[in-house]
Amino acid sequence: MGDETGSFLPNRRSFLQLAGAAGGTALASGAATAQSAEEMLEDVELPDEDERPLVRLVQTGGTIASTEEAADEGYSLSEEADAIVESVPELEHFVDIEIAEAAQKGSPSLLVEDYVSVAKAAKQAEEDGAAGVIVTHGTNTIEEDAYFNDLVLDLDIPVVFVGAMRPADAIVADGPSNLLLAARLVTRNEFHLSDEPSGVYALLNETVHAARDIMKSDAWSLETFSSGSPGPIARFTDDEILIYREPGSYSSNLSDCDLEATPEMTVPIVATGAGAEAPLMEQAVNGKYDADGFAVQHSGRGGTSPAISDAVEATLDAGIPVVSSTRNFDGPASPSDEEGTDVSMEDLPVWKARIHLIVALTITSDLEEIRETVEAGKYGTAIVPTSTL
Numbered sequence: 001m002g003d004e005t006g007s008f009l010p011n012r013r014s015f016l017q018l019a020g021a022a023g024g025t026a027l028a029s030g031a032a033t034a035q036s037a038e039e040m041l042e043d044v045e046l047p048d049e050d051e052r053p054l055v056r057l058v059q060t061g062g063t064i065a066s067t068e069e070a071a072d073e074g075y076s077l078s079e080e081a082d083a084i085v086e087s088v089p090e091l092e093h094f095v096d097i098e099i100a101e102a103a104q105k106g107s108p109s110l111l112v113e114d115y116v117s118v119a120k121a122a123k124q125a126e127e128d129g130a131a132g133v134i135v136t137h138g139t140n141t142i143e144e145d146a147y148f149n150d151l152v153l154d155l156d157i158p159v160v161f162v163g164a165m166r167p168a169d170a171i172v173a174d175g176p177s178n179l180l181l182a183a184r185l186v187t188r189n190e191f192h193l194s195d196e197p198s199g200v201y202a203l204l205n206e207t208v209h210a211a212r213d214i215m216k217s218d219a220w221s222l223e224t225f226s227s228g229s230p231g232p233i234a235r236f237t238d239d240e241i242l243i244y245r246e247p248g249s250y251s252s253n254l255s256d257c258d259l260e261a262t263p264e265m266t267v268p269i270v271a272t273g274a275g276a277e278a279p280l281m282e283q284a285v286n287g288k289y290d291a292d293g294f295a296v297q298h299s300g301r302g303g304t305s306p307a308i309s310d311a312v313e314a315t316l317d318a319g320i321p322v323v324s325s326t327r328n329f330d331g332p333a334s335p336s337d338e339e340g341t342d343v344s345m346e347d348l349p350v351w352k353a354r355i356h357l358i359v360a361l362t363i364t365s366d367l368e369e370i371r372e373t374v375e376a377g378k379y380g381t382a383i384v385p386t387s388t389l
Contacts, residue, residue, distance in 0.1 A: 052095050053187050054098065054128070055095045055186060056130040056132075058099075058101070058118055058125075059100070059101045061137075103117065107140045108138070112262050118145060119152050122149065126156065126157050131157060131187050132160065132185070132187060133186065134183065135149075135159065139204070142216070145161065146201070146202050148262075150211035151253075152257055152359060154197045156192065156194060158186050158199055159200045160186055160200075161200070181203055185201065185203055190247050197249040197253065201233060201247075204222075210227065210249075212251045214226070215329070230250075261362040265292045267291070267361070268294055269294075269296075269351070270297065270308060271327070272298050272299055272304040272308050277305070278296075278312075284318070284320055292361050293323070293361055294323075295350050296308065299326070299328075300328065321357065321361070321365060325344070325345040337371075339368060346374075346379075356373070356374070
């Protein structure tokens with residue numbers, strides 16, 4: 001299906017030249033921009049119309065769909081998905097893009113039911129014969145939605161989340177380039193796996209991250225996203241895609257979950273700190289608060305304040321599952337294999353630990369079975385002390 005390089009699309013240098021014509025303020029001044037892009041297309045070998053791969057674009061909102069001028073303060077979600085696609089008019093010469101809407105919100109306002117809508121749209125895209133799915137998303141919570149979908153999806157086609165740190169009407173908008181590269185990613189043979197899920201990714205700033213590992217680390221920088229110690233899956237250059245790790249899903253496969261039940265799960269986050277308490281956990285133990293589970297953020301390798309430690313023990317005794325993770329940016333918390341203790345999520349941040357528990361709870365509420373779902377998607381292997389060798 002692809003050329004000798006494994007891609008359905010022309011080389012990226014041509015794409016970037018076209019993106020330069022389509023980027024920046026394209027949403028505000030499309031006519032002249034589109035004309036210059038058409039002139040550039042004269043030097044590019046185009047696929048026949050019936051050979052263009054189908055790509056489903058799922059819209060959720062975010063800065064990539066916002067303009068700064070449309071709001072007195074902050075960004076306004078004023079651009080629909082078709083306007084985003086029109087800002088990169090040359091895309092239609094290489095792929096057939098169909099649009100589906102899951103939401104139109106700033107990403108902090110998205111709910112678990114919106115994550116479910118994205119998953120359903122991705123499943124439908126595969127059924128409809130799409131070569132891949134692109135999800136436009138706000139960067140503030142892109143890592144949560146991507147991780148949720150990596151847990152629940154088991155597709156032969158890749159799903160890639162894209163966002164932007166700059167609004168669509170910025171002088172140098174990053175959204176068009178991210179969208180172009182996402183189309184290039186989902187139509188590459190290397191990201192189409194047959195024996196395992198093809199995976200969910202996030203693509204920003206020319207870097208491809210696994211959904212399990214990506215984390216936003218800076219509130220403003222274009223280089224905000226990091227994959228920590230595991231590192232990115234791939235990076236784009238002018239001439240090639242550099243693949244550092246095998247494409248595919250690095251998350252636990254929880255695709256047998258009850259997708260419709262995930263929005264019904266109540267899993268609060270409890271953060272530690274000097275003198276921090278856990279009133280919601282105490283209320284849950286006393287029957288005054290209905291929680292399905294808790295995600296506890298601790299310091300370092302596993303420490304919490306005395307009050308939270310006591311609350312965790314009481315919560316587990318009451319039969320309410322608790323997962324925990326470190327508040328440190330990098331490095332795993334100590335593993336947990338002792339029966340009856342809280343489940344360590346090791347190197348997952350607490351917001352992803354919460355997502356994992358929400359999905360797992362639709363399969364089982366048994367603490368040890370939940371622990372097994374974590375083990376199935378963790379990095380590393382057990383070691384033995386040298387004295388026992």
